[in-house]
Amino acid sequence: MEKSAKWALVSLCKGKTIQAQIIGQDAHGRNVAKCYLQDGTDLSAEMVKLGLAIDWPKFSGGVYGALELPGIRKKLWLADARQNGRMHVWKQFEAQQNSNASQ
Template sequence: MELLPIFVFLLVAVIFFAWLFKGKEDRVSPPKPVARPNHPNLKPFQSKTAKPVAQTINGPAYVVDGDTIKIKQTQIRLFGIDAPEMNHPYGKKAKLAMVALCKGQIVRAEITEKDAHGRTVAQCFLPDGRDLSAELVKQGLAIDWPKFSGGVYRDMETPDARKKMWLADARQKGRMHVWEKFEAGQK
């Protein structure tokens, strides 16, 4: 008989708690909508005009020539400049300057595009923030290529750079016959 009051008490407690918590999710107020700030310049996403997020590759650079490096198996053409080819005047010197700049450094390549030849083009930076393209131009071992750079490196060119790199200058000006004549004489 002593168990009956305990049993009744437990039964009442269970029923009470079941009633208390029954439908609690119905009693919770719905979340308030998030207030979005009204930005007059904010436009909806347009997939046709959207630009991809810039890709970055970091790592030691293997120097191919004066304006080309390889980072993690990706061959990268330096943005906005033209350095001499290896068999052109100053070509080996440009490569050696690039080796000196990159040796022992982790280079950051911010990919800008794939060019018409399918090459990866990137602005490349040393850990201290220096732009590799700018450094080569300042050393007189590359010239600005305004068609691709918008002229950002032109003011950095040494006074004799275009004379020294006359083949690159000729190519930029569309005088490929000069380039082809030089190449034919190299064979």
């Protein structure tokens, strides 16, 4: 998922000028910014619409929530669990899916 997001962002931005407006810092001290292309394209909105990001209401005020694909929060959460070695979470999810399918 991470690589897909990276290449989608490269595709959206390659050869273009990006404007970034820093709006805060996350819990790890990293800057959070609203990023736009010169034509006004909101890069956060584009990534959310592609299913490669989710709304972060703490910083966005919830403006991207309506753009999220159905079920994307669970999908991204499970992908993160798989990538970060929390396979027990993934296995529990698969077991639950299998038991629901057999009912």
